[in-house]
Amino acid sequence: xxxxxxxxxxxxxxxxxxxxxxxxxxxxxxxxxxxxxxxxxxxxxxxxxxxxxxxxxxxxxxxxxxxxxxxxxxxxxxxxxxxxxxxxxxxxxxxxxxxxxxxxxxxxxxxxxxxxxxxxxxxxxxxxxxxxxxxxxxxxxxxxxxxxxxxxxxxxxxxxxxxxxxxxxxxxxxxxxxxxxxxxxxxxxxxxxxxxxxxxxxxxxxxxxxxxxxxxxxxxxxxxxxxxxxxxxxxxxxx
Numbered sequence: 001x002x003x004x005x006x007x008x009x010x011x012x013x014x015x016x017x018x019x020x021x022x023x024x025x026x027x028x029x030x031x032x033x034x035x036x037x038x039x040x041x042x043x044x045x046x047x048x049x050x051x052x053x054x055x056x057x058x059x060x061x062x063x064x065x066x067x068x069x070x071x072x073x074x075x076x077x078x079x080x081x082x083x084x085x086x087x088x089x090x091x092x093x094x095x096x097x098x099x100x101x102x103x104x105x106x107x108x109x110x111x112x113x114x115x116x117x118x119x120x121x122x123x124x125x126x127x128x129x130x131x132x133x134x135x136x137x138x139x140x141x142x143x144x145x146x147x148x149x150x151x152x153x154x155x156x157x158x159x160x161x162x163x164x165x166x167x168x169x170x171x172x173x174x175x176x177x178x179x180x181x182x183x184x185x186x187x188x189x190x191x192x193x194x195x196x197x198x199x200x201x202x203x204x205x206x207x208x209x210x211x212x213x214x215x216x217x218x219x220x221x222x223x224x225x226x227x228x229x230x231x232x233x234x235x236x237x238x239x
Contacts, residue, residue, distance in 0.1 A: 005029045005122045008052035010040035010066070011084065012059055016109070019220045020053060023114050028124060037061025041069050044076055051121050053105060053114075056085035056092060064099035071100040080121045084109065108217045111158065131156040132230045138162055139177040140191070140213070147175065153207060155230065157223045159194065159214040161207060168193050168211055176213065180229045187225070190216040 005028070009020045012035050021031055032047050034040035038060035044052065052070070054063040061069075063083050070076045083096045086107045096104050102121075105114060118124060131154040139147040140162060150164040160178075168174070172193040179186045191213040199209040 005051070005124065006032060006047050006049040007118070007122070008032050008034065008040060008043055008047065008049040008054070010034040010037065010043075010052065010058065010063065011055040012036055013055075015220060016055070016084075016107075019109060020114065022220065022223065023109075023111050024118065029118075029122065037063055037066035040066050044070055044079065045073070048076065049079060051080045051082070051118065053082050053084050053117075056083050056096065062095075064095045064101075067096075067099040067101045082117055110216060111218075112214065131159075131161070134160075134230065136178050136180060140174050142168070142172060142174060144175045147177065150210070152178070153210065155226065157215075157218070157226045157230075159191070159212065161197075161210055161212045163208045163210040165199070165209055167196050167198055167209070170194070170196060173216075174213060176215070180225060183225060183229070187218075187222045189218045189222065192216060 007024060007029050009017055009031060011017050017033050024031060032043045032049065034043050036058045040054055041061065054066055056063040067081045067083060070079055070081055080102045082103045082105050083099065083101045084105045084107060085092060085096065087093050087104065103117065105117065134152055134155040136152050137149065138152050138160070139149050141147040148166060150162045152160040153163050154161050170193050174191045174193065176191045177186055177188050193211050194214045195203065195212045197203055197207050197210050
């Protein structure tokens with residue numbers, strides 16, 4: 001029997017669909033998509049996915065109405081449904097809760113939060129993309145107007161390691177600005193210090209002192225640019 005799981009992604013903005021598909025592309029799942037709530041309900045009935053991420057505001061049928069229809073269907077009501085939205089007011093939050101959804105994912109979508117939902121509900125392994133040796137100049141810091149400068153040692157589309165003697169606290173949120181070779185437009189995003197490698201007590205002895213940073217709110221085209229840069233330059237994985 002196949003161990004593959006099916007996930008339904010529903011959003012009328014194709015950019016968000018592509019971003020969510022990118023998050024899930026390394027997991028052992030099949031993906032079905034829908035551009036509105038009506039099609040999402042049809043896909044749910046046809047494929048009976050184990051998990052669905054449904055945008056709140058869509059044409060034809062909104063996400064909360066779609067979720068309510070799923071939860072009222074005897075064959076579908078056990079499906080796990082997360083509504084994806086920018087919760088800007090109490091009314092939107094109430095709509096999600098009244099629809100009977102299992103949870104809410106906020107926009108802009110956080111990759112780690114998104115994959116944690118998939119991991120906990122599908123019992124799948126979260127596979128990290130390998131980091132590759134890549135040295136680029138990075139400006140970073142907690143204050144956008146007063147950034148530090150360092151160089152990356154390795155990189156993936158999920159984050160990078162910065163060599164630095166100025167160690168920041170784990171979970172510290174940062175602004176990141178860096179430019180890939182042969183790309184005029186800089187990449188600007190938010191990040192989080194995922195781990196540190198202090199000089200006096202190194203966690204990874206093969207790396208210099210520095211910080212491992214996870215990307216937040218990375219644009220889809222920037223993510224693809226990083227992958228293209230790493231692949232086209234045939235950079236070796238850093239394990």
